[in-house]
Amino acid sequence: MHIVVCVKQVPDTKIIKINPKTNTLDRRSAPAILNPYDAHAVQAAVKIKEKIGGTISVLSMGPPQATAVIKKSVEIGADKGYLISDRAFAGADTLATSYALSKALERINKERPVDLVICGKHAIDGDTGQVGPGIARRMDIPPVTNVIDVSEVNVQEKTVLIKRKLSNGYELIQAELPCLLTVEKEINDIEYSPMTNMIKAARYEPVIWAVSDLEDVDRTQLGLKGSPTIVGKMFTPPRAEGGKKIEGSVDEQVKQLMEVLLENREVLTIKSMNQ
Numbered sequence: 001m002h003i004v005v006c007v008k009q010v011p012d013t014k015i016i017k018i019n020p021k022t023n024t025l026d027r028r029s030a031p032a033i034l035n036p037y038d039a040h041a042v043q044a045a046v047k048i049k050e051k052i053g054g055t056i057s058v059l060s061m062g063p064p065q066a067t068a069v070i071k072k073s074v075e076i077g078a079d080k081g082y083l084i085s086d087r088a089f090a091g092a093d094t095l096a097t098s099y100a101l102s103k104a105l106e107r108i109n110k111e112r113p114v115d116l117v118i119c120g121k122h123a124i125d126g127d128t129g130q131v132g133p134g135i136a137r138r139m140d141i142p143p144v145t146n147v148i149d150v151s152e153v154n155v156q157e158k159t160v161l162i163k164r165k166l167s168n169g170y171e172l173i174q175a176e177l178p179c180l181l182t183v184e185k186e187i188n189d190i191e192y193s194p195m196t197n198m199i200k201a202a203r204y205e206p207v208i209w210a211v212s213d214l215e216d217v218d219r220t221q222l223g224l225k226g227s228p229t230i231v232g233k234m235f236t237p238p239r240a241e242g243g244k245k246i247e248g249s250v251d252e253q254v255k256q257l258m259e260v261l262l263e264n265r266e267v268l269t270i271k272s273m274n275q
């Protein structure tokens with residue numbers, strides 16, 4: 001069983017600032033971390049490996065400092081890491097990112113056939129959730145999104161049983177391997193890494209590939225050239241104001257509610273006339 005997990009280095013969006021003049025993320029304003037969903041994706045791969053054995057590779061696209069997220073993945077339990085890093089990849093949108101990652105996966109697949117690709121549900125910076133399905137489309141394998149459990153991986157039958165989250169419940173799916181999953185945080189808890197993993201991670205040097213190391217790459221589909229997306233505006237949405245809490249006995253609550261409705265009668269009438 002060969003599992004490849006795609007991991008992205010992202011700025012910690014809890015503290016990142018947006019440059020109001022350029023409408024871009026000021027990436028220097030926050031430390032770079034492993035995308036939290038991708039940490040859960042690596043942990044999911046570790047759980048599968050614990051049950052049925054195999055090899056876990058991680059793949060990232062980014063600048064040389066993105067090796068940090070590969071090391072972090074090795075700490076969680078990955079065996080091998082690949083970074084594709086080249087100026088030609090810079091400025092990529094989700095279309096160009098999924099193209100570049102699928103080309104790297106093509107090479108990894110030649111070295112050792114890939115049975116399962118796992119991605120995070122989304123990256124906390126770009127937040128589109130498009131890269132996983134984009135890779136699956138290019139590899140011509142089925143994508144299964146919003147996964148919260150993976151069980152019964154059958155390498156002989158080439159099937160996997162997956163539980164995915166829906167807005168009103170969940171769905172159980174049997175997919176054929178190879179396939180691509182995008183995982184939710186609920187899939188697992190990140191466990192403490194054993195000391196041996198930490199030592200391995202500290203010494204680990206990922207394989208780094210430039211565009212020239214990948215085969216049959218159409219350079220017009222890479223980086224800014226291959227990115228049709230235009231970011232119109234980026235801003236921090238205003239914080240929602242706290243609502244008014246109505247408390248007391250039922251009679252008191254009805255009285256207070258009527259007062260609020262009457263206070264806002266004009267606004268409510270205009271709104272309902274517009275509907």
Ligand SMILES: Cc1cc2nc3c(=O)[nH]c(=O)nc-3n(C[C@H](O)[C@H](O)[C@H](O)COP(=O)(O)OP(=O)(O)OC[C@H]3O[C@@H](n4cnc5c(N)ncnc54)[C@H](O)[C@@H]3O)c2cc1C
Binds near residue numbers: 038131
């Ligand atoms: C015009 C334009 C220019 C941009 N320029 C840059 C730039 O120069 N530098 C930059 O960092 N971003 C840039 N971005 C943002 C970048 O396109 C996205 O962050 C990237 O394509 C991934 O999309 P996402 O964050 O929405 O990922 P999602 O689709 O939300 O990610 C889902 C999952 O896909 C996988 N994944 C996503 N990206 C990667 C990756 N790079 N490596 C490995 N796995 C990955 C992970 O498993 C992740 O959990 C640019 C965007 C646009 C529109």
